[in-house]
Amino acid sequence: MxxxxxxxxxxxxxxxxxxxxxxxxxxxxxxxxxxxxxxxTPVTTVKNVILMIGDGMGPQQVGLLEEYARRAPNSTYNNKGNITALSKLANAGQMGLSLNAPHGANGMLVTDSACSATQLATGKAAGSEMIGLDDQGYIVETILEKAKKAGKATGLVSDTRITHATPAAFAAHQPHRSLEAEIAAEMISSGMVDVMLSGGARVFVPADISTDEADRQIMADLGAPTSVYKKSKRKDDRNLIVEAKDQHGYTLAFDKTQMQNSDATKLLGLFANSGMADGIAYKACRAADTCSQPSLKEMTVKALDILAKDEDGFFLMIEGGQIDWAGHANDAGWMLNELLKFDEAVEAVYDWVKDRNDTLVVVTADHETGSFGFSYSRKELPQARTLDGDGMKGADYKPNFNFGALSHLDKLYGQTGTFFDMMNAANSDWDFAAATAQNWMDAVNQYSLYKVDIDQASKIGEREINEYYVADHSYQSAEMVPSFADFKEFYVYADEDHTAKIGRALAADQNVVWGTGTHTAAPVPVYAFGPDGVTRGFSTMQHHVEISQKMMTALGLTYAE
Known part of the structure; x- marks a missing residue:
């Protein structure tokens, strides 16, 4: 009562x-x-916490998802009442906003995924690109580690790599996010994570995996397809997959069938050599019923099935990580498909938790990526129309600008390949100095429902001397880079940024604008679902360190002030 x-x-x-x-x-x-x-008595603690992170999912990205679901003429939500799972959480729970910039003595304006995830994991200020460390470089126990020590089961799920910045920050402690080989070893040996489902096998297999037949046979005997172990990013001969099985008690899975058939309570699923299938590829294989990799939703369901067996409860982090990748690429069609894939996983969590009173679900983002938005323009100004309303008084309805047609939503959804697929089609060796305007035009028009002409295509391939050249830098050591007429300082990934050139070629027809190839400092949405005594505190303007502290409090865990 x-x-x-x-x-x-x-x-x-x-x-x-x-x-x-x-x-x-x-x-x-x-x-x-x-x-x-x-x-x-109001419920103020819970047994389980599920944290879902839409990497790069700022309010603009949420707006794209909601507009598609509610108003696309052929929305895939038409048979679901045109309501997203995110909206279901919002309607039944609480909503807030969260700042996410690096806090503390080394504070900055804009965060990266490692820093943001570390702050969500630890409740402490962190520095840029650190994993599981505070802003002074000290190791800080994460919510996952605290939950494990309290006797709870733990899990990490991501559609990127299990050692990528976001999942890594919950179960590893390293000075830089790029140390994925070290992160992999730490995650396996620590015993802190019961369920790990993602891609990223390349840092678990020996350095010579592509040539050593004995190592390759070991992987084949374990049931791994060659696509999972085709190359390595390690510099030693350790096979962490074998170590996980033989020394640390993990059951292994390398495809959807193996994962779904497993009844293990300790499961390591590595389904790709690097990142898992993107949202557009997933849409295609799902339609043809040919998916060999599990979807984000399927990994989420499996993790919940396993972790819920622990009577003491669990902590689970689920990341939709390729929303961010699409934002970096300035690829609105890919981004929409990633948002849909993430919302599928949110739906699975909502269905699991909706009738429970012992679980807190928090859905948020680490940051916004791309400074994306729909925008009105002066291209293709609308024609005058006659309206029946008595307030028109004989005047035609003729807006001054092109405010964007709802048909854009269907056309973005209908994109059949990412901008990276287009780049591969333009030159499979990524020798973009050799790619012609015709190559670019054919590549874009192969995958996009928006078409470019030869002049637009020629601009995609324009390159210039890198005026920010830095020897030995992971990206700025490139001598030639794509040429940008605006905001060139914010396109930092060398050849990869030809994706943003494609985005610019299509932008006017899509009514889409992009401000950067990196992240912005926009506050991100926070959805909280669970007992009112737990969720009410999330309905405010907060910072990611506070979200972490609130989740720890909900689990009955302590955190350092």
């Missing part, structure tokens, strides 16, 4: 009693005491 019902019941008792005050006084008092006794 909630507070309003208690008050109503008390009022009705007194109204009934007022006509018989001499004989009913004692009965009234007794009835009030009974009502007080049955009024439930």
């Amino acid at each position: 909630n507070k309003n019902l208690v008050a109503l019941a008390i009022s009705s008792v007194f109204l009934t009693a007022c006509n018989n005050t001499d004989t009913k006084e004692i009965e009234v008092i007794k009835e009030v005491e009974v009502i007080k006794e049955v009024a439930p």
